[in-house]
Amino acid sequence: MLKSMEKKIYAEGLEKEFSNNLERDVYNFASMFHWGVLGIEKTYEDLRRGVEKVIESGFKIQAFNTEMTLAKVAKQMLGGKQRIHIPISYPLGNMTIKKKLIDLEYAARIGSDESCIVLNHSYIFSKKYREIEKEVQLLNDEFGNIMDLAFVLNSSILSDNEIIDSCMAIGNGGGVRIKLNCGYGWGVSPEEVRLVKRIFGSQFDVHPSGNIRTLEQVEEYLKLGVIVLHSLSAFDIIDQYINKRISEKANEEIGATQ
Amino acid sequence: MSSTKIAYQEIMSIIDYACVSFKTNETDIELAALVAEKYGVKTILVNPIYVSLLKKFCREKDIDISVASTVAYPIGAYPPEIKRKEIDELIRKGADEIYMLMAVGLFLDRNYLQIEEEMNVMVDASKGRTTKYIIEAGLLDESQKERICNMAFKAGIDYIVTSANFARNKIQEPSLSDIEALLRKTTGKMGLVHFCDIRSKEQVEELKKIGVSRICTESVLKILANLA
Numbered sequence: 394m395l396k397s398m399e400k401k402i403y404a405e406g407l408e409k410e411f412s413n414n415l416e417r418d419v420y421n422f423a424s425m426f427h428w429g430v431l432g433i434e435k436t437y438e439d440l441r442r443g444v445e446k447v448i449e450s451g452f453k454i455q456a457f458n459t460e461m462t463l464a465k466v467a468k469q470m471l472g473g474k475q476r477i478h479i480p481i482s483y484p485l486g487n488m489t490i491k492k493k494l495i496d497l498e499y500a501a502r503i504g505s506d507e508s509c510i511v512l513n514h515s516y517i518f519s520k521k522y523r524e525i526e527k528e529v530q531l532l533n534d535e536f537g538n539i540m541d542l543a544f545v546l547n548s549s550i551l552s553d554n555e556i557i558d559s560c561m562a563i564g565n566g567g568g569v570r571i572k573l574n575c576g577y578g579w580g581v582s583p584e585e586v587r588l589v590k591r592i593f594g595s596q597f598d599v600h601p602s603g604n605i606r607t608l609e610q611v612e613e614y615l616k617l618g619v620i621v622l623h624s625l626s627a628f629d630i631i632d633q634y635i636n637k638r639i640s641e642k643a644n645e646e647i648g649a650t651q
Numbered sequence: 652m653s654s655t656k657i658a659y660q661e662i663m664s665i666i667d668y669a670c671v672s673f674k675t676n677e678t679d680i681e682l683a684a685l686v687a688e689k690y691g692v693k694t695i696l697v698n699p700i701y702v703s704l705l706k707k708f709c710r711e712k713d714i715d716i717s718v719a720s721t722v723a724y725p726i727g728a729y730p731p732e733i734k735r736k737e738i739d740e741l742i743r744k745g746a747d748e749i750y751m752l753m754a755v756g757l758f759l760d761r762n763y764l765q766i767e768e769e770m771n772v773m774v775d776a777s778k779g780r781t782t783k784y785i786i787e788a789g790l791l792d793e794s795q796k797e798r799i800c801n802m803a804f805k806a807g808i809d810y811i812v813t814s815a816n817f818a819r820n821k822i823q824e825p826s827l828s829d830i831e832a833l834l835r836k837t838t839g840k841m842g843l844v845h846f847c848d849i850r851s852k853e854q855v856e857e858l859k860k861i862g863v864s865r866i867c868t869e870s871v872l873k874i875l876a877n878l879a
Contacts, residue, residue, distance in 0.1 A: 460726065499730070
């Protein structure tokens with residue numbers, strides 16, 4: 394049981410059964426999140442602090458995201474206890490397919506468990522969806538059995554039709570995971586997730602990313618059937634979840650005694 | 652030659668025309684080539700996916716410009732072996748100049764061996780083509796600027812580039828004093844390219860006056876409108 398959670402539960406005088414259930418639920422909640430150390434200027438010290446944060450939390454998150462230059466060290470620091478995720482062709486997607494293959498080959502070699510690849514958005518803007526399909530198919534054929542691959546659409550800059558047509562191309566290429574937005578100031582909205590879910594149902598595992606900062610936002614995505622999210626505010630959101638659950642239980646008990 | 656034409660040529664002759672926005676499409680690239688030819692721009696910078704297209708278009712239209720392309724852009728956090736493979740591919744596609752972004756985090760970590768390695772890789776893999784090494788000058792103090800310039804000069808790099816000019820990296824833009832500091836360290840050894848948004852021809856003239864060798868910018872049409 395996390396010390397912080399334990400303290401709060403003790404302070405509220407809540408029963409043991411609740412605390413056991415909460416612990417289980419919090420670990421499950423935390424396991425949905427991607428979190429990590431990303432950015433052009435990130436150093437080993439930034440990585441060390443990030444890894445320390447994850448280890449101290451006690452959670453097993455969905456995956457620890459980091460840059461290619463830091464990934465090998467991140468894997469060692471985490472002792473294999475967290476999955477490693479390397480983003481590819483970020484954030485513009487305008488790298489050649491050969492470059493994306495080179496990056497994925499390196500990522501696989503250093504033991505990355507998963508990756509997300511930004512698709513070539515100039516193809517989307519030029520409506521060359523067959524090229525998107527070919528890109529997805531090639532990447533999937535080469536590395537889909539080695540790593541979990543998610544294909545990234547910067548949906549906040551695409552029209553609804555572009556989102557739908559791109560998703561169709563991803564599906565035709567064999568892709569099953571779609572990450573909506575790559576961050577870098579491009580943040581997802583529930584409307585984008587709702588659109589994909591409405592048109593494609595459960596065909597895709599949709600991963601929202603960018604600008605996700607509150608528990609309310611996460612709950613909205615959970616209602617849409619999302620089970621994986623990317624958020625640099627993951628630990629704050631987990632805290633919000635713990636506080637909410639404890640406060641709801643405490644209020645329930647006060648209500649019962651009155 | 653009219654004075655207006657001289658003005659265009661004087662300004663445009665030091666411009667590297669950057670066409671690296673994520674929204675850039677094939678038509679934009681072709682238009683850039685036509686603009687470059689008409690107004691005396693000598694270099695166009697494109698993302699790797701457009702190198703072949705631009706080379707082919709220039710051949711067909713008999714346009715004599717240098718095609719530059721980006722390596723590890725705009726994140727830079729790739730190991731030297733991957734940067735080498737990127738450069739190899741760009742050379743095969745016909746790139747004439749290489750803009751490569753430094754692994755900024757590694758430099759800030761004082762991992763100078765790996766920075767030296769990537770610089771040597773850049774020069775070696777470029778096989779004599781013009782090399783332009785992008786740093787993020789806004790992040791570096793005086794001694795770091797000195798060190799990176801010395802390392803680049805030792806490796807044989809042709810130009811230092813002040814920034815990746817990618818706003819979404821949320822990196823501090825190089826100031827005028829950053830540029831002047833770099834000029835002190837590069838003059839006589841290497842060229843200096845300032846990668847920035849240009850808002851007026853006066854800005855170009857000022858940069859030229861202080862000694863910047865080249866300006867890399869997407870704002871070519873804005874400059875031309877200003878000159879008109």
